[in-house]
Amino acid sequence: MKPTGPLAIAAGLALQLFAAPSHADAVRDAIDTANRSFVERFVARDMHGVSELYTEDACLIAPGAARACGRAAIAAFWAGARETTKGVSLETDEVGSAGDLAYGDGTVHLVGLDGKESSARYVVVWKRVGGRWMLHRDIWN
Amino acid sequence: MKPTGPLAIAAGLALQLFAAPSHADAVRDAIDTANRSFVERFVARDMHGVSELYTEDACLIAPGAARACGRAAIAAFWAGARETTKGVSLETDEVGSAGDLAYGDGTVHLVGLDGKESSARYVVVWKRVGGRWMLHRDIWN
Numbered sequence: 001m002k003p004t005g006p007l008a009i010a011a012g013l014a015l016q017l018f019a020a021p022s023h024a025d026a027v028r029d030a031i032d033t034a035n036r037s038f039v040e041r042f043v044a045r046d047m048h049g050v051s052e053l054y055t056e057d058a059c060l061i062a063p064g065a066a067r068a069c070g071r072a073a074i075a076a077f078w079a080g081a082r083e084t085t086k087g088v089s090l091e092t093d094e095v096g097s098a099g100d101l102a103y104g105d106g107t108v109h110l111v112g113l114d115g116k117e118s119s120a121r122y123v124v125v126w127k128r129v130g131g132r133w134m135l136h137r138d139i140w141n
Numbered sequence: 142m143k144p145t146g147p148l149a150i151a152a153g154l155a156l157q158l159f160a161a162p163s164h165a166d167a168v169r170d171a172i173d174t175a176n177r178s179f180v181e182r183f184v185a186r187d188m189h190g191v192s193e194l195y196t197e198d199a200c201l202i203a204p205g206a207a208r209a210c211g212r213a214a215i216a217a218f219w220a221g222a223r224e225t226t227k228g229v230s231l232e233t234d235e236v237g238s239a240g241d242l243a244y245g246d247g248t249v250h251l252v253g254l255d256g257k258e259s260s261a262r263y264v265v266v267w268k269r270v271g272g273r274w275m276l277h278r279d280i281w282n
Contacts, residue, residue, distance in 0.1 A: 059246070059263045063204065063282040096268070096277075098240030100227070103266040105200065105278055121202045123264055123280045125244040127237070137246055138262045141205040141282035 004040060012135035027097040030133040031104050035090045038135075042078060042088055051075035054135045055127050061139040063120075085113035090122075108140060143182075167217075169240040171274040172245050172267060175233045183219060183229055192216035195276045196268050202280040227250035231263075241269035249281060 023051075033052055041049040051071035059069040060077055068077045092106040105123045112118070122140035126133050177195055192212035195201075200210040201218055208217045221234035233247040246264045253259070263281035267274050 017229070061282065067262060096266075100241035101237065101239035101242050101244070103165065103242070103244065103278060105202070105280075121208060121280070123202065123266065123278050125237075125264065125266065129258065137244060137264050139246075139262070139280055139282060141202065141280060 009095050017122075024095070024097065027102050027126075027133065028092075028095045030102075031095055032092065032103065034126075034133055034135070035092070039088055039090065042082060045079075045082055047075040047079045047082070052080050054138070055129055058134070058138065061137070063141050084113055085110050086113050097126075100129075102126040102133065144241070152169065156229065165238065167235070168243050168267075168274065170234075171238045172236055173233065175267075175274055175276070176233070180229055180231065183227075185221075186223055186229075188216040188220045188223070191219050195279070198269055199277050199279065202278070204282050225254055226251050227254050243267040243269075243274065 011076075038050060038053055041047075041053070051074045052103060054071055054074050056067065056071060058071070059067050060074050061067050062077065062081075065077065068074050087110065089109045090106060091109065092104050095102060095104045097103075103123060103125050105121070107119050108122050109117065109119045122138070122139040123134050124139075125137035127136040128134075146268050179191060179194055182188075182194070191246050192215045195212055195215050197212060198210065199212070199215060201215050202208050203218065206218065209215050216279035228251065230249060230250045230252065233245050235247075236243060236245045237245075244264060246262070247261050249261045249263050250258065261280070261281040263278075265276050268277040269275075
């Protein structure tokens with residue numbers, strides 16, 4: 001029988017707090033960090049910086065637009081989007097990973113230059129290249 | 142120096158033909174097979190069969206619809222789509238994989254009941270569960 005009661009629960013919590021982060025937690029942290037960089041760079045109109053969060057052969061698949069593959073095309077896409085969007089935030093639902101491949105899905109919330117809010121659901125396929133997790137496929141609807 | 146000439150080329154081709162398929166080829170074959178099953182079952186209105194191509198905790202993210210998670214919701218979504226769609230074909234661009242995770246992107250071509258053709262770009266995250274590759278996230282726009 002597993003020990004229960006407040007002390008056992010406290011001991012369990014302490015073990016969790018001091019345990020090394022799992023592979024899954026580490027991947028999720030890396031993805032959260034990359035997503036924060038995305039938002040900061042996008043708002044600061046640093047589209048070269050945004051494109052460097054993507055793999056060199058990444059593709060962005062936006063509704064109603066041609067598929068944008070490669071960092072130059074991706075930077076150009078986001079530069080265009082920034083003309084009508086002042087704010088963006090990302091809410092991640094689930095992250096899964098195996099080796100150097102991961103995916104994350106969630107909701108992106110947008111604020112237009114006119115203050116109008118909208119949202120879309122997205123899936124990103126992430127790839128670890130040279131130790132760094134980068135967006136490899138980016139699609140929303 | 143590498144031997145060249147017709148005989149060396151023929152020998153090289155023969156080696157390729159008899160080599161065991163790579164992990165990447167095997168994953169791509171499994172995904173192509175699952176995609177063919179998808180099309181057959183969809184056209185035959187076997188939506189239970191379609192839903193069994195998905196993991197138990199899969200989510201389908203269709204434009205203009207609520208996220209459909211779980212096989213029952215996914216079967217219901219495709220049953221609704223079948224009412225207006227008579228034909229579907231899938232064209233895969235790229236497949237990548239690591240361990241039990243893979244992704245594939247491409248174009249889906251649809252033929253409506255009225256014969257009207259349309260297409261959409263998709264990304265699918267695949268997961269190998271119990272040795273079988275299944276759709277885990279399915280999004281298009």
